[in-house]
Amino acid sequence: MDIHSTKNMQEFLKQTIQEAGAIAKGYFDNGVTHIKTKSTIGDLVTEADVAVSDFIVNKIKEAYPDHTIFSEEVGEKINEGQEYEWVIDPIDGTRNFANGIPFWCTIIAVVKNGETWLGAVYNAISGDLFFAEKGKGAFLNDIKILVNNTQSIDQAFGIMAKANKAGTYGDHIERFRVFAVNLTTNTDSWVCNYATMLALCHVSSGGMDFFVSNAGLDWDYLAPVLIAQEAGAVATNGYGEPWTRGRQDIVVANTDLHPKVMQLFETYT
Numbered sequence: 001m002d003i004h005s006t007k008n009m010q011e012f013l014k015q016t017i018q019e020a021g022a023i024a025k026g027y028f029d030n031g032v033t034h035i036k037t038k039s040t041i042g043d044l045v046t047e048a049d050v051a052v053s054d055f056i057v058n059k060i061k062e063a064y065p066d067h068t069i070f071s072e073e074v075g076e077k078i079n080e081g082q083e084y085e086w087v088i089d090p091i092d093g094t095r096n097f098a099n100g101i102p103f104w105c106t107i108i109a110v111v112k113n114g115e116t117w118l119g120a121v122y123n124a125i126s127g128d129l130f131f132a133e134k135g136k137g138a139f140l141n142d143i144k145i146l147v148n149n150t151q152s153i154d155q156a157f158g159i160m161a162k163a164n165k166a167g168t169y170g171d172h173i174e175r176f177r178v179f180a181v182n183l184t185t186n187t188d189s190w191v192c193n194y195a196t197m198l199a200l201c202h203v204s205s206g207g208m209d210f211f212v213s214n215a216g217l218d219w220d221y222l223a224p225v226l227i228a229q230e231a232g233a234v235a236t237n238g239y240g241e242p243w244t245r246g247r248q249d250i251v252v253a254n255t256d257l258h259p260k261v262m263q264l265f266e267t268y269t
């Protein structure tokens with residue numbers, strides 16, 4: 001059996017992320033008691049984050065011992081420099097999770113030769129699994145999804161996640177302040193902050209219209225960005241250039257709406 005075949009790796013990824021989500025949901029249902037702050041008051045870690053991370057890492061080590069593993073809850077990359085790399089956010093939306101808000105997810109991306117190849121985002125509360133393979137489309141519970149065709153920024157329903165201080169989470173602060181002012185004062189767009197990358201998945205499936213953020217790291221972005229692109233979205237940084245790994249600033253929308261969102265980074269005179 002070729003363990004590196006697309007089918008086998010897809011099946012392993014889907015099974016692993018759903019099993020990991022079930023573990024996280026068990027902690028969530030029983031109430032989270034051990035909570036620590038990492039870089040900021042909004043950057044938390046719980047016993048569940050660590051337990052879910054350990055589960056995923058150990059599963060990958062057993063199935064693919066020659067792969068690189070990069071988890072938010074592990075200090076350094078494991079087996080760095082290999083052809084395949086697994087990038088993991090055990091619980092995205094930990095603040096929601098820790099406070100009993102049922103809006104969080106588990107994220108796993110598979111990078112092959114430096115390029116995101118597979119991406120999965122699992123909402124254990126709803127049982128929704130978002131999945132994409134590069135060049136093969138994006139899916140929600142095995143049903144193909146596409147971004148919507150909203151044309152007007154004034155009629156758009158979007159997500160804005162804006163950090164106010166540069167640091168582990170947060171970059172391009174002043175540029176995103178301009179965007180926030182323009183969005184809230186010069187448009188009639190509805191804005192909602194989900195505090196989890198499920199928001200980007202909901203852009204991919206057409207429920208939301210755009211996603212703008214200047215705070216996120218590789219384990220947050222890699223899988224959801226692949227899903228969004230495979231669903232037909234444009235993903236750039238805050239300057240309109242193609243989004244690349246390592247950028248915290250990101251703008252995602254359909255091809256017609258994206259340039260209208262980008263205009264809001266310009267200072268009105």
